[in-house]
Amino acid sequence: MALPNLSEADRQAALKKAAEARQKRAELRQKIKGGEMSFAEVMKSSADPIVARMKVSTLLESLPGFGKAKAAKIMEELQISESRRVQGLGARQREQLMERLG
Numbered sequence: 001m002a003l004p005n006l007s008e009a010d011r012q013a014a015l016k017k018a019a020e021a022r023q024k025r026a027e028l029r030q031k032i033k034g035g036e037m038s039f040a041e042v043m044k045s046s047a048d049p050i051v052a053r054m055k056v057s058t059l060l061e062s063l064p065g066f067g068k069a070k071a072a073k074i075m076e077e078l079q080i081s082e083s084r085r086v087q088g089l090g091a092r093q094r095e096q097l098m099e100r101l102g
Helices: 008-033 039-044 056-062 068-077 091-101
Strands: none
Touching: 008 039, 008 056, 039 091, 056 068, 068 091
């Protein structure tokens, strides 16, 4: 798919919007890591575009006591693709994650 030709102003606006989204996701990861927000609270707010577009692996790695290996193991056991985003989780996958981590 070809990228649209954007004017310089549109391009700058898109870059700014993307940077703001990355910053908000980083803040969310810090809240999760610091224990200010639980996994269940994050999953309840999955309609929020910031949460919805976060990769499941990144979310799991943000949990206290979790790293890449533990997150990958859980995702493999629950048959969740490593590229899956929160908005793309099926009902069964959400349920299984909540049972494990909720």
